[in-house]
């Protein structure tokens with residue numbers, strides 16, 4: 655079928671057995687934001703595609719969102735948390751410095767058999783995590799794994815910076831992966847990349863070891879996300895196009911073979927520009943940033959779950975999950991669902 659399956663068909667594949675997502679109930683509309691900073695619904699809609707975002711309350715943490723999404727994915731996969739062998743939570747807004755957010759999810763799911771950790775690759779964290787699980791399942795070391803992307807970005811948003819606060823939202827998405835002996839289905843290919851030289855394009859500098867909580871900050875804004883919007887914008891389009899083309903080439907697929915591109919929802923214009931360069935028709939590009947904003951590592955699994963629930967992809971369809979974010983990091987997974 656493609657060169658990955660022709661020459662060296664692995665004995666096992668990681669298949670998506672269940673998926674789920676969860677977003678906090680509180681909503682923040684563009685009109686409400688327009689009362690907080692100098693902006694308008696029209697500007698936000700045309701420049702980003704965002705109409706509304708979900709916002710956590712003070713008592714809603716990243717592990718809480720992650721656990722709710724995970725419960726939905728586990729229920730669909732018909733798997734008890736006690737059977738899980740690995741839990742990865744992709745996040746840049748963890749529960750605390752340590753232990754990992756995944757430790758709290760493990761506890762909530764009674765997943766005592768699992769080994770667990772967080773993965774920090776910003777918006778690419780979920781696709782990075784899938785590539786790790788793919789390796790462990792293909793090598794026969796794991797029977798199953800839970801991968802969650804979960805963020806509470808609004809807790810590190812500068813609500814006085816109109817160039818960034820309009821973009822972000824909170825939420826979580828999860829998938830349960832199981833080992834399958836059907837070599838044609840599941841995660842067929844993953845490609846991952848980074849460029850640490852561009853770390854300044856997107857960051858939140860407090861309170862790591864460079865700017866520890868024990869020392870006063872030289873700039874109080876360092877507690878918030880800082881973005882160089884234009885640089886990210888241009889890099890994102892370029893890297894998404896490159897990465898999707900890599901997937902098509904390595905897997906010997908054409909645009910016709912792809913049912914849907916499920917991209918990280920960073921900005922609708924970025925996704926649309928990349929899709930245009932890839933000659934992907936509108937119906938093969940999923941966009942739900944209007945309902946969630948940019949939720950970083952949670953964005954791809956929320957979009958995937960939403961896409962399935964809206965009936966736009968079904969079992970057997972070939973999809974590409976693609977992400978780009980801070981680091982810089984980018985990557986993609988080709989999945990036959």
Ligand code: UT7
Nearest residue numbers: 692693697701777816817820881883884886887920921979
């Ligand atoms: O997932 C990875 C993280 N995502 C990102 O980092 C997002 C990537 N970048 C973007 O999505 C876009 O660059 C932004 C949405 C952040 C900004 O959109 P843009 O089209 O690149 O706008 P810009 O920064 O070039 O600013 C254009 C104008 C400026 O005014 P002047 O200098 O032309 O007078 C800004 O001051 O728009 C102004 N502006 C706003 N106006 C109304 C910036 N933010 C706003 C706003 N409302 N919220």
